[in-house]
Structures are given as C-alpha cells and as structure tokens.
Amino acid sequence: MRKGATPLLWTLFSAGGTVAAFLFPIHLLLTGLAFPLGWMEPPSYEVAHRLLSHPLTRMYFLALISLPLFHWAHRFRYTLYDGLMLKHLTIPIVILTYGSALVGAALAAYLLWFLP
Amino acid sequence: MNAPAGYTPYHPRWYRRRVSVWWWLESWPYTRFVLRELTSLAVAYFSVLALWKVSAIAEGPRAYADFLARLQSPFFLVLNILAFLGILFHSITWFNLAPKALVVRVGGKRLPDWVIQAGNYAAWLAFSAGAVWFLGRG
Numbered sequence: 001m002r003k004g005a006t007p008l009l010w011t012l013f014s015a016g017g018t019v020a021a022f023l024f025p026i027h028l029l030l031t032g033l034a035f036p037l038g039w040m041e042p043p044s045y046e047v048a049h050r051l052l053s054h055p056l057t058r059m060y061f062l063a064l065i066s067l068p069l070f071h072w073a074h075r076f077r078y079t080l081y082d083g084l085m086l087k088h089l090t091i092p093i094v095i096l097t098y099g100s101a102l103v104g105a106a107l108a109a110y111l112l113w114f115l116p
Numbered sequence: 117m118n119a120p121a122g123y124t125p126y127h128p129r130w131y132r133r134r135v136s137v138w139w140w141l142e143s144w145p146y147t148r149f150v151l152r153e154l155t156s157l158a159v160a161y162f163s164v165l166a167l168w169k170v171s172a173i174a175e176g177p178r179a180y181a182d183f184l185a186r187l188q189s190p191f192f193l194v195l196n197i198l199a200f201l202g203i204l205f206h207s208i209t210w211f212n213l214a215p216k217a218l219v220v221r222v223g224g225k226r227l228p229d230w231v232i233q234a235g236n237y238a239a240w241l242a243f244s245a246g247a248v249w250f251l252g253r254g
Contacts, residue, residue, distance in 0.1 A: 005152030006204075014217070016159075017206070017210055018210070020159045020162075020207075020210075021158055021206060021207040021210035021211060021240070022164050022207075022239065022240055023205070023243070024159065024203045024206075025200070025203055025204055025207055025240075025244065026176050026243070026247045026248065027162065027166065027247070028162050028165075028196065028199060028200050028203055028242035029200060030247070030248070030251065031165065031169065031187070032165070032187065032192070032193075032198070032199065032200065033193070033196055033200065035184065036186070036187040036188040036192070036193060036196075037188075037193070040248075040251070040252060042184055043251060045173070045176075045177040045180045045181070047178075048173050048180060049173055052170065055160075061145075061166065061170055062136055064166055064184065065163050065166050065167050065170070066163075068159045068160070068162070068163045069160060069163045071156065071159055072156040072157070072159050072160035072163070075156035076153075076156045076157070076160070077149070078153070078156065079153040079156065082150075082153075083137075083140065083153065083154075084137055085135070085137060092128075102214060104163060104164070104167060104228055107167060108167055108170065111167075111170050111171055111174050112170060112203070114174075115173075115174050116168075116174060
C-alpha cells in the first residue's frame, strides 16, 4: 500500500465511523426490529418513495451507505492483519476490502441517481 | 550488531515466540479490543441492508413489500439483534474515544473529556429521537 493513500483512507474510516455511530443504531432498530416486529408501522411505499426522491434524502442515503463501507474496509483490513495475522497477504486484502467498499458505494450512487 | 546489509523478512538467528491466532482470548482487554474491531462487520451488514432497501424502493411497490416481509423472518430478526448489539458497541466505544480525536479549547483551556463525551451522547439521542418522531408522524 502506498503511504500516500493512508491519510485519505483514514479520513474515510473516521467519517464512516462517525456516520455509523450516530445514525446506524436508530436506523437498524427501526428497519430491522421495530418495523418487522410491529412496534411501529413502516412507511407505505408511496411515503418511502416520496421521501427518497428528495435530493437531500438521496445525498443522506449515499453518505449513510458509502462512508461506513469505507469504515468497514479500513478497520476489517487491520482486523485481518492483527487478529488472523495475515499481514503477508496485504495485496489481496487491500483489493478485497477497499474494492468491495468501492463497488457498494458505486451501486448506491447509481441507484440513488437513477431512482425512478 | 554486525548483521549483513540489506533487509531480510526472516532472520534465523532471532528467537521468535509463536503466537496463536487466538492470542486475543488471553485477557479481557485484548478480547474487548478484538470485539470492537469486529463491530465493523455489523457496520458493513447494515450498509448492505440499507442498500437493499434503496434498491427495493427503486424497483417498485412489490419489491418493497417483499423487502419488509423478508425482514420478518426469524433469520433476519436474530441477525438484526446481533448486528444491533455490535453497532451499539461501536457507537459507545466511538463516543468514548471522541475526546482523543477532538480537542476543543475554550478560552485557552482544554474542555474536559466528559464534556465532549456528553455532547456526543446528547447529539446521538437527539438525532435518534428526531428520526423516530419524523417517521412516526406518518
């Protein structure tokens, strides 16, 4: 890994960690538990679609999905290095982690940009 | 040290203790450190779940209804409880470390750590309550 990329990767890690720390608990609690278990009524399709159509909501969801993916990529890379002691596999690990994050971010950008 | 010039990744004259892959189970602080690192899996899981939701909304009412129904399966409920605990651990450890990353000085004096932590927790609760209110009003 070139030294030059480290500050950028760390900034993405940090931004993604902050987004995940502040926003993920309530989103997961609502989408993953409160709606499926009937504690709260999920928004109807019309409401969900109308909300997501707003440009601000699209930018919000792009940040919500992509930044934490880079947080995962960076942290998981070092988990594999330290936890499983795989430092010698640097190149495949870097491609797998940041590559997956890039694919996810690109997919989110595509879907949100071309939302019908 | 009269080692020959040049870098060797492995030096046969040095003693190196073999470290087990499970080194982090030896003590609780190590285990806590690795658990904190593993919260990134829960974070990635929710990013993918949010991506799935966006894609269902983009696809249409049937895909959205299908998405909501799938999340009612026991598999996803159990997964979501585990992911929620992981993300909660991430949030708490993140806020507790915030004073290390964010040094705020007021009138030349450094704000105490607990003020920054309390500010983070307050903002977190305010945002979460706002989100529930926003989606709950229909």
